[in-house]
Amino acid sequence: MHPVYLFIGQxxxxxxxxxxxxxxxxxSIDPTMQSFYLKTGDKFRAFIEKQGFTSNRTSKMMAExxxxxxxxxxxxxxxxxxxxxDGTTTVFIDGTPRVPAEVPLLLSAAEFYGWTIDVIxxxxxxxxxxxxxxxxxxxDDTTAQTWGRIQWFHESVQPAIDLLRESxxxxxxxxxxxxxxxxxxxxxxxxxxxA
Numbered sequence: 001m002h003p004v005y006l007f008i009g010q011x012x013x014x015x016x017x018x019x020x021x022x023x024x025x026x027x028s029i030d031p032t033m034q035s036f037y038l039k040t041g042d043k044f045r046a047f048i049e050k051q052g053f054t055s056n057r058t059s060k061m062m063a064e065x066x067x068x069x070x071x072x073x074x075x076x077x078x079x080x081x082x083x084x085x086d087g088t089t090t091v092f093i094d095g096t097p098r099v100p101a102e103v104p105l106l107l108s109a110a111e112f113y114g115w116t117i118d119v120i121x122x123x124x125x126x127x128x129x130x131x132x133x134x135x136x137x138x139x140d141d142t143t144a145q146t147w148g149r150i151q152w153f154h155e156s157v158q159p160a161i162d163l164l165r166e167s168x169x170x171x172x173x174x175x176x177x178x179x180x181x182x183x184x185x186x187x188x189x190x191x192x193x194x195a
Contacts, residue, residue: 004115005192006093008161009122011149012132013177014184018122019092021185025194026090036085040095043076044068065148067156070101081109091115099156103163110169117170120188121161122177126150 005022007015019037026033048059058068077096085091097103110117124132133146165172173191177184189195 002088002090004091004093004110004117006096006117006119006164007122008097008119008157008164009177010124010126010129010153010157011146012129012136013122013124014132014181015094015122017181018120018184018188019094021181022188022192022194023092025185025189029195034089036089036091038077038080038091038093038096040073040077040098042095043080044073047072047076065145067098067152070099073098074102074105078105078109081113085113087113093117097157097160097164100159100163103160103167107167107169115169117164118192119161119164119170119172120191121172121174122184123174124177128178129153 005019007019009015023035026035044058044062048055048062054072058072061068073096077093097106109115129150130146133149164170173188175184175187175191179187
């Protein structure tokens, strides 16, 4: 079975960057590696661009800084797996689970596909995350929205992380994220045993 890497942490912790670096590292070891990148946030942003009752409601919720319901997130990543995952690729997951209710469903997918998930938890302080979010220049990174995302992380994502940590289907790796990009990458590779 091919590896499954789930990157989790606050918005602004560097998940995208670290996934890209790990993909490059793995490709340098095995140039034939194919990857499947499951990124729930991108799915939501594409979904709200569509016109329809559910997408319009979701867009309004997100504009108000509210979290769309778990059933939508699960639908998005489950549909992506069902339609595009073929069992021959290395899997990278970002943005799931967002709430504790998603954890058992993700673990049921892991059990179904025969996965053991390496969870890379990029740990950063609230101030670090806020500085990074404000510096990336996205239109949805206003001060109120960034602090709202940080609060949401503590209220919703952290309990999901705690559930993942308890699962026998998960190998959990806490990585100190308040370092240089290169040092975080080095720590990720060491934790995963990637030479």
